Amino acid sequence: PVVLGIESSCDETGAGLVRDGRLLGHAVASSMDEHARFGGVVPEIAARAHVHSFTPVVREALARAGLRMADIGAVAVTTGPGLSGALQVGLAGAKTLAFSLGVPLYGVHHLAGHVAADTLEHGPLPDPCMVLIVSGGHTSLLLVRDLARDPIVHLGDTLDDAAGECFDKVARVFGLPYPGGPAVDRTARAGDPRAVRFPRPLTGPGDSRYDFSFSGLKTAAARWAEQHRIRGEELPLADGAASLQEAVADVLTRKAVAACREYGVGTLVVVGGVAANSRVRALAEERCRAAGITLRVPPLSLCTDNGAMIAAVGDLLVRAGAEPAPLDVSIDPSAPLEYAALHPVARV
Numbered sequence: 293p294v295v296l297g298i299e300s301s302c303d304e305t306g307a308g309l310v311r312d313g314r315l316l317g318h319a320v321a322s323s324m325d326e327h328a329r330f331g332g333v334v335p336e337i338a339a340r341a342h343v344h345s346f347t348p349v350v351r352e353a354l355a356r357a358g359l360r361m362a363d364i365g366a367v368a369v370t371t372g373p374g375l376s377g378a379l380q381v382g383l384a385g386a387k388t389l390a391f392s393l394g395v396p397l398y399g400v401h402h403l404a405g406h407v408a409a410d411t412l413e414h415g416p417l418p419d420p421c422m423v424l425i426v427s428g429g430h431t432s433l434l435l436v437r438d439l440a441r442d443p444i445v446h447l448g449d450t451l452d453d454a455a456g457e458c459f460d461k462v463a464r465v466f467g468l469p470y471p472g473g474p475a476v477d478r479t480a481r482a483g484d485p486r487a488v489r490f491p492r493p494l495t496g497p498g499d500s501r502y503d504f505s506f507s508g509l510k511t512a513a514a515r516w517a518e519q520h521r522i523r524g525e526e527l528p529l530a531d532g533a534a535s536l537q538e539a540v541a542d543v544l545t546r547k548a549v550a551a552c553r554e555y556g557v558g559t560l561v562v563v564g565g566v567a568a569n570s571r572v573r574a575l576a577e578e579r580c581r582a583a584g585i586t587l588r589v590p591p592l593s594l595c596t597d598n599g600a601m602i603a604a605v606g607d608l609l610v611r612a613g614a615e616p617a618p619l620d621v622s623i624d625p626s627a628p629l630e631y632a633a634l635h636p637v638a639r640v
């Protein structure tokens with residue numbers, strides 16, 4: 293069947309259509325510009341924007357796929373984690389469509405969506421594969437078997453900030469525009485990555501091998517900027533951005549490749565918004581090639597939040613014969629990633 297995927301966990305309203313592992317069409321609307329003057333996503337504004345964008349985005353996805361509403365055979369929707377009000381808008385819309393079309397509904401974990409995004413470009417994931425999720429809210433190293441059936445093994449997670457959060461917060465300190473990650477990436481192009489030696493957190497011999505920590509890096513970058521200000525010097529922004537990006541990319545790729553080696557896994561998949569970072573991509577490429585590991589990174593448009601990745605998980609669940617969600621399924625704003633299917637029971 294054609295699976296419609298709905299994503300609304302943060303500031304993107306996404307709809308995508310997938311059949312048998314193939315992307316037929318998708319559309320995304322973002323309320324990013326409305327949050328810019330607040331320097332971060334405002335939950336209430338995001339939720340309202342989803343109400344506004346839901347129907348147009350679904351229509352646009354259908355138009356791009358050359359399909360009609362009646363062609364939809366199943367609906368998949370992000371039920372967590374994410375902003376509560378934002379998730380509820382997407383779930384209400386998805387339930388309405390599933391109920392009125394008389395098709396099954398599947399609740400999907402947002403991060404499983406980020407993982408599945410890569411299958412739309414590069415085909416089925418090998419079993420097992422190593423997955424590095426680097427996004428605005430998460431940084432995790434995962435051992436993934438069959439995404440639709442098996443539990444996901446967490447080898448490591450961030451102990452404090454996520455990698456994307458680090459980029460976003462440092463960008464603010466540097467006075468770069470919102471959202472910070474892409475701004476750091478752009479600014480870094482003109483800089484020297486060896487200009488500032490920022491710390492490489494949790495890479496010492498006694499440290500946890502696969503956990504991450506980025507709050508110290510954020511503090512180091514803030515202190516570096518402050519020292520320049522105290523001395524009345526202009527901030528060498530490009531060098532600061534390039535050096536920060538180098539530190540983040542170094543830690544992420546070093547740990548991911550070490551995990552592949554230790555577990556004897558031949559494929560590394562890097563997903564999430566920070567997988568769009570040019571230095572993370574380049575360094576992952578370089579280190580995987582040296583280690584004989586196959587690297588997979590989704591195209592830029594599928595790295596950040598979208599509905600196609602949720603449809604991709606729904607399609608895997610349908611083909612695995614998974615149980616659909618009951619129509620009173622709820623959301624779980626802080627769901628840990630255990631299984632790709634996420635069907636929290638309603639708690640009132």
Ligand code: ATP
Nearest residue numbers: 427428429430456473474477564565566568569597
């Ligand atoms: P989560 O998936 O953890 O719930 P999210 O959905 O907000 O969080 P994504 O949409 O996956 O996160 O990614 C957004 C993050 O990616 C932001 O922190 C943003 O700054 C970062 N990002 C996007 N492009 C780049 C880039 N080129 N370089 C660095 N970071 C980037």
Ligand code: MG
Nearest residue numbers: 302303304597
């Ligand atoms: Mg976003």
Ligand code: FE
Nearest residue numbers: 406427596597
């Ligand atoms: Fe995301």
